[in-house]
Amino acid sequence: AQSVTQLDSHVSVSEGTPVLLRCNYSSSYSPSLFWYVQHPNKGLQLLLKYTSAATLVKGINGFEAEFKKSETSFHLTKPSAHMSDAAEYFCVVSFDSWGKFQFGAGTQVVVTP
Amino acid sequence: GAGVSQSPSNKVTEKGKDVELRCDPISGHTALYWYRQSLGQGLEFLIYFQGNSAPDKSGLPSDRFSAERTGGSVSTLTIQRTQQEDSAVYLCASSFSTGGETEAFFGQGTRLTVV
Numbered sequence: 001a002q003s004v005t006q007l008d009s010h011v012s013v014s015e016g017t018p019v020l021l022r023c024n025y026s027s028s029y030s031p032s033l034f035w036y037v038q039h040p041n042k043g044l045q046l047l048l049k050y051t052s053a054a055t056l057v058k059g060i061n062g063f064e065a066e067f068k069k070s071e072t073s074f075h076l077t078k079p080s081a082h083m084s085d086a087a088e089y090f091c092v093v094s095f096d097s098w099g100k101f102q103f104g105a106g107t108q109v110v111v112t113p
Numbered sequence: 114g115a116g117v118s119q120s121p122s123n124k125v126t127e128k129g130k131d132v133e134l135r136c137d138p139i140s141g142h143t144a145l146y147w148y149r150q151s152l153g154q155g156l157e158f159l160i161y162f163q164g165n166s167a168p169d170k171s172g173l174p175s176d177r178f179s180a181e182r183t184g185g186s187v188s189t190l191t192i193q194r195t196q197q198e199d200s201a202v203y204l205c206a207s208s209f210s211t212g213g214e215t216e217a218f219f220g221q222g223t224r225l226t227v228v
Contacts, residue, residue, distance in 0.1 A: 044219040103156040
């Protein structure tokens with residue numbers, strides 16, 4: 001079965017410290033992988049995507065993610081959290097050629113001063 | 114248009130009434146998706162349209178839910194005989210390619226409240 005799992009439902013970090021959001025997938029195929037962010041009462045915005053090119057992907061707002069096939073992971077990181085990073089983050093996987101997207105359960109990020 | 118447009122942005126309806134939610138995808142996008150986001154439930158796939166192919170309705174929770182896409186563009190999600198558990202934010206997204214590498218662009222959603 002194909003699935004996507006976000007390992008943390010909530011992450012709390014201090015401003016200026018690193019952020020790590022974990023995502024694992026299970027698939028028999030090579031997936032396309034995405035991270036989206038949703039700020040309170042806002043729509044979903046694409047942070048970055050992996051599409052079988054470079055395994056280290058850089059996105060907007062200083063975020064990056066590394067695709068590790070051996071670990072079936074696509075963790076999202078940022079070296080230094082900002083207050084504006086407080087939001088919900090979704091790891092999203094597309095498993096088939098139709099492009100149907102499957103969402104992880106989301107990780108709520110809280111940034112404290 | 115510049116982005117995916119959904120209307121209305123908010124809808125309050127009485128239990129048992131029918132509602133229609135509208136989605137205008139980005140011009141030229143061949144794929145259109147409906148998702149539902151409930152408090153504490155994450156995003157739930159509802160239905161997927163791709164070009165002229167038969168839609169993937171595997172996510173529709175009951176036969177009270179239906180959707181159509183006219184002319185390969187605008188889509189309407191209809192919920193008949195609404196129930197309180199239908200209260201959620203309904204998100205529409207569109208994408209350009211049939212391939213999995215193309216990201217989906219999301220609208221702002223329609224917040225449905227059934228009272």
